[in-house]
Amino acid sequence: MAIAEISPLTDTSLDLLELRHRRRESALHQLVQSAFEHQAVRHPALLETLLLRRERLGSTALGRSHAVTGAWSWCVRAPLVLLGVSSKGLEWDADVGIEVALVALVLTPGESVEELHFRRMEAVTGALRLQRQRQRLLDHRDLPTLSLLLRELPR
Amino acid sequence: MSAVEGFLELHDLDVLLAQARDDARRGRLRRMGYTLGPAPALVRERERLAGKLDRRWLNLYERSLGRYGRGLSAVRNRVCLGCRLTLPTSAAPPPGEAQLHVCEGCGRLLLWD
Numbered sequence: 610m611a612i613a614e615i616s617p618l619t620d621t622s623l624d625l626l627e628l629r630h631r632r633r634e635s636a637l638h639q640l641v642q643s644a645f646e647h648q649a650v651r652h653p654a655l656l657e658t659l660l661l662r663r664e665r666l667g668s669t670a671l672g673r674s675h676a677v678t679g680a681w682s683w684c685v686r687a688p689l690v691l692l693g694v695s696s697k698g699l700e701w702d703a704d705v706g707i708e709v710a711l712v713a714l715v716l717t718p719g720e721s722v723e724e725l726h727f728r729r730m731e732a733v734t735g736a737l738r739l740q741r742q743r744q745r746l747l748d749h750r751d752l753p754t755l756s757l758l759l760r761e762l763p764r
Numbered sequence: 765m766s767a768v769e770g771f772l773e774l775h776d777l778d779v780l781l782a783q784a785r786d787d788a789r790r791g792r793l794r795r796m797g798y799t800l801g802p803a804p805a806l807v808r809e810r811e812r813l814a815g816k817l818d819r820r821w822l823n824l825y826e827r828s829l830g831r832y833g834r835g836l837s838a839v840r841n842r843v844c845l846g847c848r849l850t851l852p853t854s855a856a857p858p859p860g861e862a863q864l865h866v867c868e869g870c871g872r873l874l875l876w877d
Contacts, residue, residue, distance in 0.1 A: 652769060652772060655769060655772055655773055655776065658773065658776075659773075659776040659777075659780070662776075662777065662780055662806065662809070663780060665801075665805065665806075666780060666783075666784055666800055666801055666803065666806060667798055667799050667800040667801045668799075669798065671796075671797040671798070672797070677796075680776070681779060682772075682775075682776050682779065683772055683775060683776075683836055683837075683838050683875055684772060684776065719775075719834075719836075719838060719845075720838055720840075720845040723779075727789075727792055730796060731792075731796060734796045734797060738797075
């Protein structure tokens with residue numbers, strides 16, 4: 610009997626990228642452009658506007674070192690979680706002087722129910738809550754570490 | 765900005781406003797660690813945006829928003845993702861064109877994929 614070794618399928622709903630800029634608006638732009646390249650977004654400019662409006666409603670920085678933002682929108686084609694890592698630190702909330710090193714963008718398509726988006730947001734905020742988890746991501750900066758951390762993420 | 769993009773933006777703004785106003789959603793966001801500020805600025809933005817949109821389409825959008833909580837739906841493979849009705853081939857806009865349509869089943873404005 611032949612035994613075939615089947616490699617696991619690549620998880621296309623997660624990605625990790627290095628953020629080049631220091632400003633929040635530029636970081637969000639880079640994250641949305643990356644989502645657009647993943648073909649997970651249909652109107653990147655509108656999605657960016659939505660994320661900036663969300664920031665005006667209340668900062669998405671959680672604590673002093675990371676931010677988790679997201680959108681449940683018809684502008685999103687496919688579920689995707691992007692994690693941006695900044696070596697230099699991002700000026701997320703300039704008014705209160707908050708700098709973050711990790712930014713997660715949680716995208717849920719409009720055709721999904723809102724409950725799923727909340728559960729995805731809860732999974733990501735929960736996974737990044739502990740300092741040691743965030744430090745592990747900053748140390749490794751690879752997809753397997755991110756996949757392991759977000760293994761409970763509803764898809 | 766096209767009419768389709770205008771309604772997409774309005775829809776996103778309505779979702780954000782619902783999160784800011786609804787106690788259950790606010791509570792859930794608070795438990796995640798977020799603090800939401802007051803929404804009046806968003807309400808003003810909504811009024812400004814709605815003022816730019818065609819009144820006829822806006823009435824249809826707001827009627828569906830009141831009835832279903834969402835005034836817009838996407839179409840995939842000719843199926844309205846709001847009510848699952850298969851739409852006639854003739855309802856599809858020409859390739860590459862974005863036009864507003866209303867679902868014959870649920871009355872939501874349609875976003876053709």
